[in-house]
Amino acid sequence: MPKAKVVMALAFRKGAVFPSEAREMRDERTGAFIVQLTAHESINHHLYPLTCSTTPEMGWVIFASNRSGTWQFYKVRFPKGEIVQLTDDPQGVNGYSGHISPDGTELLFTAHGEIRAVNLETLQERTIARWDGASLGEVNLSKSGEWLVTAMKWQGRNYLVVAKTDGSKADLIFESDRTLIHPQFCPADETLIEYAQDPAPRMWLIRRDGSGNTCLYEHGNDEFIVHETWLGERLELVFVHWRFSLKRMTLRPAEPVPQPSVIVTIADLNAWHIAPNKSGDLIVCDTNHPDIGILLVEVQTGQWRTLCYPQASCQGTQWQQTRYATKEDFERAGKEDWALSWMEAKVDTVYGPQWTHPHPSWSADERWVIYDSDVSGTTQVYASFVAEV
Numbered sequence: 001m002p003k004a005k006v007v008m009a010l011a012f013r014k015g016a017v018f019p020s021e022a023r024e025m026r027d028e029r030t031g032a033f034i035v036q037l038t039a040h041e042s043i044n045h046h047l048y049p050l051t052c053s054t055t056p057e058m059g060w061v062i063f064a065s066n067r068s069g070t071w072q073f074y075k076v077r078f079p080k081g082e083i084v085q086l087t088d089d090p091q092g093v094n095g096y097s098g099h100i101s102p103d104g105t106e107l108l109f110t111a112h113g114e115i116r117a118v119n120l121e122t123l124q125e126r127t128i129a130r131w132d133g134a135s136l137g138e139v140n141l142s143k144s145g146e147w148l149v150t151a152m153k154w155q156g157r158n159y160l161v162v163a164k165t166d167g168s169k170a171d172l173i174f175e176s177d178r179t180l181i182h183p184q185f186c187p188a189d190e191t192l193i194e195y196a197q198d199p200a201p202r203m204w205l206i207r208r209d210g211s212g213n214t215c216l217y218e219h220g221n222d223e224f225i226v227h228e229t230w231l232g233e234r235l236e237l238v239f240v241h242w243r244f245s246l247k248r249m250t251l252r253p254a255e256p257v258p259q260p261s262v263i264v265t266i267a268d269l270n271a272w273h274i275a276p277n278k279s280g281d282l283i284v285c286d287t288n289h290p291d292i293g294i295l296l297v298e299v300q301t302g303q304w305r306t307l308c309y310p311q312a313s314c315q316g317t318q319w320q321q322t323r324y325a326t327k328e329d330f331e332r333a334g335k336e337d338w339a340l341s342w343m344e345a346k347v348d349t350v351y352g353p354q355w356t357h358p359h360p361s362w363s364a365d366e367r368w369v370i371y372d373s374d375v376s377g378t379t380q381v382y383a384s385f386v387a388e389v
Contacts, residue, residue, distance in 0.1 A: 012068035014088040014123050022080040027308040030293075033385040034308060035079045042067035043379045045372045047098045048138045049273045049359035050184065050229050053370045054078060055120065056104040058363065061370060062086075062120075063381045064095030071095040073107060075120060079383065086118050087125070096354065097138045101165070102145040108165065110136035110150060115163060115170075129163045129170035140183055141165065142190035143233075147208065149183040149193055160195060162208055173210030187233040192257065194228065194237065199324035203228050203239065203249075205257045212256030216249065217263070222323045227273050231299070232280020238266070238299075239274075243289055243322060246271040246297060267302035271295070272319075275361045284369050286358040288314045294360050294371060294384070308384045310373035315356040317349060325350045355379040 021039035026032065038044040044065040046053040053062050060075040068085075070092035076083045086107065087093055093111040100107055106117045113134035118125045134154040141148050145165060152159040152172075158180045163170035174180070176197065183195035191208045194216075202225040203216040216237070219225060228239035235251040235258050246266045251258035270292070271285040276299070283297045284307070291314055293306040317333070318325040333350050348354070356379065358371040368383045 012072075012085060012088070014085055016085045018083040018085075020077070020081050021083065022076075027384070030306055030308050032308040035383045035385075037061055037076050037078070037381045037383060038063065038065070038083075039376075039380060040065065040067045041378055043355050044381050045095065045355045045379055046359070046361065046370050046381050047100075048096045049275055049361045050140075050182070051099050051138070051361065052364055053100075053361060054363040054365075054368070055100060056102070056364045058365050060120070061381065061383070062098060062100060062107055064093070064098070066092075066095075073098060073109065073118070076381070086120065086123060094136065094138075097136065097150075099139040099141050099148070101141065102143070108139045108141065108148060110139060113154075115139065115148065115150065115161075117165070126167065128165065128167045129161070131161075136161075137181060137183075140185055142185040143187050144190060147185065147190060149185060149195075149208075151180040151183055151195070153179075160193070160206065160210075162193075162210075171210070173208070174206060174213060182228075184229060186235070187230055188235060194230065196228065199326065200225070202226070203237070205251075207257060214257050214259070216251075216260055221326070224322050224324055229274065229276065231276050232278065234280065236280065238276060238283060240271050242272070242319075243270040244268065246274065246283070246285070248299065265302075266299055267297055267304060269295070269297075269304065271297065273357065273359050277362055277366050284360045284362060286310070286312075286314075286360050286371070288319050288357075294358060294369060296386070307369060307386065310358040310371055310382070311375040312358050312373040312379075313356045314358075315349065315353060316351045318351055 023036050025034050046063050061078045073086040097110040098107050108117045114130045115128040134152050137151040139150050149162050152161050158176045159172045160174040162173050179198040181196045183193050186192035196202050200221045201218050206213045224242040226240050231238045237249045245268045249263045250261050252261040272288045274285040276283045293309040295304045297304040360369045360371040367387050
């Protein structure tokens with residue numbers, strides 16, 4: 001008589017260890033070596049594309065997943081190995097909010113009006129700051145790891161929040177009636193924070209103490225500027241003029257904050273989400289409309305090559321346009337709360353869902369590019385090896 005098949009429910013909890021889901025493959029067109037790190041029939045994505053998702057020693061990749069029914073963070077041994085659950089918040093965490101500390105010991109993230117940190121080994125959690133009822137965006141750390149910044153929507157207003165990572169200080173440094181998103185510390189000067197106001201004009205610079213708030217580039221809603229970030233460890237930014245070009249802005253020292261001195265085009269191509277390497281000489285980006293794969297772009301020459309083809313669905317109606325979405329666009333899509341809400345993984349059909357975008361980012365050793373793709377039917381986390389391409 002055949003033995004009865006025993007079906008065991010996965011015990012999702014902090015510290016739970018699950019078997020490897022990894023498999024190796026080659027990109028059919030470029031030949032790039034790729035490791036698929038997750039395979040669970042749920043949504044799995046790495047951290048925000050401007051954030052490194054690998055620990056400094058390359059031992060783990062941090063990702064978010066709703067495999068348990070709520071969004072939680074996990075770590076998967078790299079390039080192959082077990083998966084460990086890091087959080088078990090009953091209501092779930094903000095899956096795109098995580099940032100690994102410079103020493104690789106903690107993951108800082110946001111959930112339910114709180115900025116938190118979880119130790120990647122002991123899994124002990126601590127609360128850094130809290131605002132009851134607030135909606136918080138992704139965490140960004142200064143190079144030293146002493147400071148963090150995040151955007152917040154709270155009581156009908158929008159704020160930039162700066163805090164010390166040890167929890168000793170937290171301040172609302174800027175308030176606005178416009179949506180504030182994606183603040184980033186300057187790697188060359190951690191008293192400077194670049195951030196975006198949505199929709200336009202997009203690019204702004206402010207001091208860590210809230211002084212000197214300055215628009216870096218005046219433009220209207222029809223000039224679709226997106227995905228700006230610092231270029232290497234200098235006073236330079238790169239940004240996308242969607243869908244036309246990848247550009248570079250050089251800042252000159254000035255008071256109260258540095259000012260733009262020149263903007264040049266790196267390459268005329270439909271770069272989408274961009275992430276420069278540490279030296280600022282190479283940018284990885286995905287593409288859309290048309291999707292020509294994940295590209296590696298040389299900053300000095302503008303020359304580019306395709307690393308791999310994620311074949312993600314790359315959803316979002318606004319990416320078919322060359323202008324920003326307005327509140328009316330969101331209302332037509334049947335979505336009322338359009339500020340910061342994608343950080344909480346609500347389904348946004350205007351700019352997302354975000355997990356349908358590859359969002360490529362560099363590994364800590366810059367030999368791999370981590371990205372997402374839903375080519376299998378559900379979004380999974382992948383790593384493509386760069387060095388041999």
